[in-house]
């Protein structure tokens with residue numbers, strides 16, 4: 120069957136390279152290969168890493184090392200841009216690796232894998248006669264409401280305990296919190312903000328009565344009806360292609376690299392995979408290691424960096440030394456021994472040499488000759504986005520797919536094709552051209568037209584994306600200075616098992632939440648946690664007041680839409696009046712204690728509705744696979760959002776974005792910045808120059824050589840999709 124497919128589609132077949140034995144690589148794509156791009160920017164010198172002498176004897180010498188977790192991706196929010204080098208036109212080279220249609224559809228058992236140094240196993244290849252995947256059928260309609268955003272799975276969980284009225288705190292705990300809708304400090308959706316603080320005295324009295332009634336009921340043990348939050352975080356409806364990857368990873372134990380352009384739901388899928396893997400290994404949670412290339416990306420999925428997981432410090436030494444180092448570190452050694460599945464997010468920033476080192480370390484420490492010591496790899500990222508950070512030496516960074524062991528470790532490469540972020544197919548196509556560095560004149564024109572200022576009829580500005588941290592800080596502090604209100608400072612509470620405060624701070628400095636955040640009324644902020652289905656990581660809003668929980672509770676329940684949204688003087692008067700009214704009542708009922716004030720933020724939804732959220736501290740964790748929380752930060756879930764670094768914006772979905780391409784200097788940066796936008800109407804691009812859209816030629820080669828499953832499977836005459844649905848699709852990978 121496979122031979123037949125190959126015969127029918129000879130162009131789709133490439134010879135595997137650099138592989139000691141055949142492993143299957145299945146690539147599912149519906150995109151035709153783009154022409155080779157013009158390469159530009161700094162030319163990278165690629166070196167192949169020699170793993171050093173790998174005498175096994177040396178593994179047993181006794182050198183003691185501490186666990187040395189260096190996590191620092193501050194450098195990614197680069198301080199100073201590198202000088203821009205004129206683009207050098209490079210001839211497309213032969214790819215270092217070819218992901219090839221040597222599809223091992225029969226092998227579902229990893230135990231069959233041969234040792235790296237073993238002879239080449241017989242390729243046992245069959246190929247199903249399947250029509251190509253129907254993306255249209257597979258994916259849910261792109262016009263459905265997007266119910267979630269980038270955040271770790273725990274953020275979708277309800278808050279730890281239900282809200283009770285402050286003076287009912289002593290009331291007995293609800294026996295089954297899971298079953299209840301859990302309200303948060305959030306107002307219901309409203310289309311129009313009404314006048315604030317317009318509560319009449321009689322209404323207040325009525326409210327007092329109601330509260331007393333509820334209090335009495337509660338004393339009698341009756342259930343107090345809790346205010347219902349309008350909607351819960353919606354369930355996840357994965358598309359068929361996402362489900363296929365999930366199944367291949369969780370049920371079939373495949374080592375997978377899934378990729379796709381920005382907004383194809385890689386992060387959503389990865390969170391779902393992690394959730395399922397955790398469920399699968401719930402009795403042995405340390406079997407699943409969740410890692411990412413950078414501290415920020417790791418923090419976003421509540422994992423650790425790959426360096427931290429490996430216990431290799433900066434990982435500069437040769438493999439034998441690193442192995443010694445790990446063996447002397449009981450915790451790190453155990454991690455290597457216990458791990459069954461290694462999740463790696465944002466792999467585009469993982470250095471290829473590091474990948475090879477880790478692969479060899481895994482085989483040696485685990486004393487297992489299979490690829491990556493038999494560990495199942497679940498890897499995701501988009502190599503057209505940010506590349507590995509150069510390590511400071513003259514050596515240029517090398518992509519993970521250029522690692523010698525990449526092809527042997529990754530059994531299947533799957534390209535997600537349905538773009539969820541941009542519902543407008545024309546805009547999605549423009550971004551895709553940009554991604555591939557192959558921009559047509561009409562697309563250049565269309566991008567140039569986006570230089571006009573954005574015009575929205577609310578108080579929110581577009582978030583400006585900058586390549587460097589200093590530009591971001593300047594832009595945000597200039598805007599803060601223009602605001603006249605009182606400056607409120609929120610300091611994080613940090614904790615964790617790492618006792619060395621400096622080390623812990625260094626880890627936490629990569630966290631999205633800052634140690635200290637200064638806010639004023641009127642400040643534009645971004646929510647950095649998922650709170651409700653419409654208040655998600657990436658939602659942009661404006662601080663309208665600072666208030667304590669009781670004040671918020673009271674007015675949420677009474678008036679709901681009390682904050683006018685623009686932080687003007689009448690709000691202040693209203694707030695003062697409200698406090699006056701609330702105080703005597705509170706004391707009468709047994710003591711509302713006026714606690715700390717938190718920022719009240721008015722978020723404007725894409726449909727124009729407003730939600731108010733009292734932003735109280737949330738937690739960010741850096742957690743090892745065994746559950747040890749190395750570092751934790753509790754902070755209000757906000758950052759200033761007039762400006763954001765491209766590094767911090769990576770992975771985000773933003774409704775209004777402004778990018779000056781004149782400032783962009785790194786490959787992939789322009790694409791990352793522009794692809795955050797959900798629509799052309801919400802994107803302003805200035806100084807658009809095709810030469811600023813820099814794409815690494817090696818990345819283009821890599822993706823060009825991903826062979827479409829459509830190319831090797833002869834479509835059935837009857838239709839373009841898999842006739843028997845998902846099962847067929849899954850069987851094809």
Ligand SMILES: Nc1ncnc2c1ncn2[C@@H]1O[C@H](COP(=O)(O)OP(=O)(O)OP(=O)(O)O)[C@@H](O)[C@H]1O
Pocket residue numbers: 259264265266267268269356357358361379380381382383384385386387388501539540769770771772794
């Ligand atoms: N199956 C799905 N159904 C509906 N919406 C989805 C689905 N998968 C992802 N989305 C939405 O699409 C948007 C982009 O998803 P996500 O951030 O996971 O993409 P990504 O591939 O990780 O993008 P990037 O490469 O930019 O990080 C998000 O708003 C997300 O909620």
Ligand SMILES: [Mg+2]
Pocket residue numbers: 269385386387770
């Ligand atoms: Mg993502």
